[in-house]
Amino acid sequence: ETGVTQSPTHLIKTRGQQVTLRCSSQSGHNTVSWYQQALGQGPQFIFQYYREEENGRGNFPPRFSGLQFPNYSSELNVNALELDDSALYLCASSLRGGVAKNIQYFGAGTRLSVL
Amino acid sequence: QKEVEQDPGPLSVPEGAIVSLNCTYSNSAFQYFMWYRQYSRKGPELLMYTYSSGNKEDGRFTAQVDKSSKYISLFIRDSQPSDSATYLCAMDRGNQFYFGTGTSLTVIP
Numbered sequence: 171e172t173g174v175t176q177s178p179t180h181l182i183k184t185r186g187q188q189v190t191l192r193c194s195s196q197s198g199h200n201t202v203s204w205y206q207q208a209l210g211q212g213p214q215f216i217f218q219y220y221r222e223e224e225n226g227r228g229n230f231p232p233r234f235s236g237l238q239f240p241n242y243s244s245e246l247n248v249n250a251l252e253l254d255d256s257a258l259y260l261c262a263s264s265l266r267g268g269v270a271k272n273i274q275y276f277g278a279g280t281r282l283s284v285l
Numbered sequence: 286q287k288e289v290e291q292d293p294g295p296l297s298v299p300e301g302a303i304v305s306l307n308c309t310y311s312n313s314a315f316q317y318f319m320w321y322r323q324y325s326r327k328g329p330e331l332l333m334y335t336y337s338s339g340n341k342e343d344g345r346f347t348a349q350v351d352k353s354s355k356y357i358s359l360f361i362r363d364s365q366p367s368d369s370a371t372y373l374c375a376m377d378r379g380n381q382f383y384f385g386t387g388t389s390l391t392v393i394p
Contacts (some may be wrong), residue, residue, distance in 0.1 A: 174328075203382070212291070212373050212384030213329065226380030260328055262382075274382065276321075276328035 173197060174263050174277035182283045183251050191246040191280045201225070202244040203261040203274060204236060213260055219244055222267055248282075256284045265281030288312050291374055291385025293358045300394050304361040308374035311355065315376040315383070318350050320359045323371045323387065333359065338382075364392045 174195035175195035178278060178283035183189050201220045205213035210234055219238035233249040242263070258281050291308045298304055306320075317336055321329035333348035335341045335357075341348045347359040357376075361368055371387040 203380075205382075205384075210293070210386070211387045212289075212375075213382075215381050215383070218380050220380075228381060273319075273331060273334060275331065278326075278328045281326075 174261060174275050175279050176259075176261050176277035177202075178280060179278070180281045180283075182285065184285050185251055185253060187251050187284075188247065188249045189251060189282060191248075191259050191261075191282070193244045193246070193263075193277060195242045195244070195261075195263035196275050199262045199263035199265050200242055201266045202237070202238055202242065203262045203264070204244070204246045205262065207258040207260055207279070208229070211255070216246070251284045253284050256282060258282075289374065289376060289383045289385045292388055293386050295391065297388040297391045297393060298364055300364060300366060300392055302364050302392070304364050304368070304390060304392075306359040306372050306374075306388050306390070308357050309355055310343040310357075310376060310383075312378060313352070313355065314378045317377045318348070318357050319377075320346075320348055321375060321384075322368075323373060323375040325370075329373055345351075364390075366392045366394050368392050 175194045184272045203218040204216040217227040218225045222238045235247045237245045240261045258279040262276045264274045320333040323329045338352045345362045347360040369391045373387045374385040
């Protein structure tokens with residue numbers, strides 16, 4: 171177990187709806203990254219948060235947004251859901267600073283289905 | 286061209302075999318190289334982590350990095366049925382991680 175927890179584990183939404191996914195970081199970690207993993211593909215970087223600010227973003231539209239809270243937990247929000255948003259959403263926490271920042275620990279993910 | 290290329294397999298080997306998994310990359314700015322294992326419907330689990338060119342060994346696993354060729358490998362010795370999973374290579378550039386598509390491995394008892 172990595173100590174990174176995500177909720178919910180599964181979610182079904184319809185096209186056009188909005189969704190919020192949640193992540194609790196591993197104790198002592200101050201950085202959270204979110205990834206989208208489509209079936210049969212590797213994780214794709216969405217964005218990273220450090221000290222409650224976005225600290226890097228992948229090639230995802232603005233309808234993907236996030237928050238990081240003072241306790242380092244995080245949310246991923248997706249507006250105007252599209253069918254292609256169906257995927258496993260992974261949260262990874264890490265400790266920024268030195269070599270350790272490159273070690274990311276993943277949660278089990280939230281599987282989102284958009285109908 | 287993708288930044289990280291990985292043969293998706295699937296790869297099927299008998300128990301006890303040596304497994305070789307590989308990735309190539311195009312961006313010489315990548316500094317850190319990782320291998321993750323992902324079981325079905327689970328999050329990726331970090332296996333190996335390397336920075337420089339050369340070999341790093343951890344039990345039955347050996348990670349190899351050749352920066353001049355932009356090529357990384359993971360070797361699994363004495364493979365076990367419990368090694369059956371998808372193996373993902375990953376590398377970072379600043380704050381962003383880039384993953385391969387993953388290689389599906391089945392170890393047959």
